[in-house]
Amino acid sequence: MNVKTSFLKNKINEDSPNKNIVPVTTTINSEHKLFIGECSLEDLVSKYDSPLYVLDEITLRNSCKAYKKALEKYYPGPSLPIYASKANSSIFMSNLIASEGFGLDAVSEGELLTALKGGVPNEKIVFHGNNKSDKEIEFAIKNNIKVIVDNDHDLKRLEEISNSFNHDIEIMVRFTPGIECHTHEYIRTGSFDSKFGFGIESLGRLFEVISKTKHIKLTGLHAHIGSQIFELDPHNDLGKIMVDVILQAKDFGHNIKELNVGGGLGIKYTEEDDPPSIDEWIKTVSLSVVKACDKNNLNLPILMCEPGRSIVSTAGVTIYKIGSFKEIPGIRTYLSVDGGMSDNPRPITYQSKYSACLVNNPLNSNSKNKYTVAGKHCESGDVLFKELELGDCKTGDLICVFGTGAYNNSMSSNYNRIPKPAAILVCNGEAEIIQKRESPHDLLKYDVLPDRFIKQS
Numbered sequence: 001m002n003v004k005t006s007f008l009k010n011k012i013n014e015d016s017p018n019k020n021i022v023p024v025t026t027t028i029n030s031e032h033k034l035f036i037g038e039c040s041l042e043d044l045v046s047k048y049d050s051p052l053y054v055l056d057e058i059t060l061r062n063s064c065k066a067y068k069k070a071l072e073k074y075y076p077g078p079s080l081p082i083y084a085s086k087a088n089s090s091i092f093m094s095n096l097i098a099s100e101g102f103g104l105d106a107v108s109e110g111e112l113l114t115a116l117k118g119g120v121p122n123e124k125i126v127f128h129g130n131n132k133s134d135k136e137i138e139f140a141i142k143n144n145i146k147v148i149v150d151n152d153h154d155l156k157r158l159e160e161i162s163n164s165f166n167h168d169i170e171i172m173v174r175f176t177p178g179i180e181c182h183t184h185e186y187i188r189t190g191s192f193d194s195k196f197g198f199g200i201e202s203l204g205r206l207f208e209v210i211s212k213t214k215h216i217k218l219t220g221l222h223a224h225i226g227s228q229i230f231e232l233d234p235h236n237d238l239g240k241i242m243v244d245v246i247l248q249a250k251d252f253g254h255n256i257k258e259l260n261v262g263g264g265l266g267i268k269y270t271e272e273d274d275p276p277s278i279d280e281w282i283k284t285v286s287l288s289v290v291k292a293c294d295k296n297n298l299n300l301p302i303l304m305c306e307p308g309r310s311i312v313s314t315a316g317v318t319i320y321k322i323g324s325f326k327e328i329p330g331i332r333t334y335l336s337v338d339g340g341m342s343d344n345p346r347p348i349t350y351q352s353k354y355s356a357c358l359v360n361n362p363l364n365s366n367s368k369n370k371y372t373v374a375g376k377h378c379e380s381g382d383v384l385f386k387e388l389e390l391g392d393c394k395t396g397d398l399i400c401v402f403g404t405g406a407y408n409n410s411m412s413s414n415y416n417r418i419p420k421p422a423a424i425l426v427c428n429g430e431a432e433i434i435q436k437r438e439s440p441h442d443l444l445k446y447d448v449l450p451d452r453f454i455k456q457s
């Protein structure tokens with residue numbers, strides 16, 4: 001099966017973008033050129049150069065709206081969807097998700113600052129992390145941002161800092177529910193081997209410790225069971241487990257009013273991927289919480305969820321320019337592009353798979369050529385695709401890689417002193433810059449040559 005001819009002909013699901021490989025506005029014009037957000041990708045590269053990150057506003061907003069709509073439909077209590085900003089953190093993304101009524105989760109002062117600068121209201125931000133610094137905790141407390149306590153050290157630091165400020169704070173507690181998820185299966189274990197959160201068996205002791213603090217009030221529970229998950233059962237089980245923990249906390253006098261079930265809904269990177277829709281995921285999460293609360297005569301808590309990948313991944317593509325070819329007869333043909341592991345570390349880190357096509361003539365299938373698409377970095381493993389059917393192509397042609405909106409820009413590096421690409425927002429034929437392209441000179445900004453070395457030279 002030819003990857004490209006199938007995926008570009010699939011009917012697009014407008015309501016749940018995570019079920020598509022391509023952004024919802026993807027089209028091919030009569031000259032066989034690829035457009036996203038009614039912008040020609042070829043024109044974008046002429047103007048902004050390559051490699052280029054492109055984000056489609058309509059896909060982003062459709063994803064946000066799908067979460068909001070499904071929460072209204074299936075959850076009769078109050079709710080707040082929260083964007084996991086590590087997926088793609090920028091002032092633009094913070095602003096967009098705030099405009100859709102989302103909250104945001106952050107794990108560092110940098111992500112917190114980006115959220116505040118982008119206009120996310122502080123009461124809708126939650127602060128995660130298994131090793132928050134004192135400076136970060138102080139920043140969160142001063143800005144009235146809710147802290148999700150991850151471990152004993154975290155709690156101790158919070159207690160000392162809140163005492164020294166004489167400042168009351170509300171916290172949520174993160175625990176590991178003993179549900180372990182893999183993409184295609186999941187297992188439940190007694191205690192889950194993870195660096196994040198309190199073990200479920202240690203919660204009784206923790207609840208007692210919190211009751212004795214002066215300024216700390218426990219108001220919420222948090223669990224996050226994994227990422228790129230295609231099953232619904234783990235989240236069905238999670239609701240029930242979390243409601244059991246609400247009851248346990250009640251025994252220690254804590255009134256839990258917020259339940260945060262984390263993120264994890266998968267997206268379609270390749271033809272083989274078939275994730276549930278946003279609607280189905282929210283339905284599962286909501287019904288399991290509602291059912292468990294009804295059974296125990298509990299008022300419905302504020303239901304929070306934290307999608308990252310399923311908000312931004314499908315909205316993003318990366319455009320590369322093809323440079324050199326190297327044919328190893330009888331083995332493979334390498335085709336090198338002008339980016340690679342610095343702008344997308346997922347293939348070398350997790351052997352992640354993507355889909356791609358040529359920007360001009362995306363449906364061209366007159367060639368049976370398979371290419372190994374290599375990046376330009378000094379690592380043999382810097383390979384974006386092992387065997388990609390691409391049709392006839394030559395130096396100077398452009399390749400569009402789909403599904404790169406999440407965990408690409410946010411995980412990018414300057415390995416080999418490669419400057420980070422620009423990022424462009426597209427919508428209704430308009431293209432706007434949301435991240436300037438770095439230059440090699442920018443990369444020198446933090447280098448320091450001690451004086452005595454300057455004198456020597």
Ligand SMILES: *Cc1c(COP(=O)(O)O)cnc(C)c1O
Pocket residue numbers: 084086087105128224226227228262263264265306307308309310
């Ligand atoms: C990464 C993460 C998320 C988002 O996960 P996705 O798979 O991108 O939806 C949500 N919550 C926490 C605590 C996370 O670490």
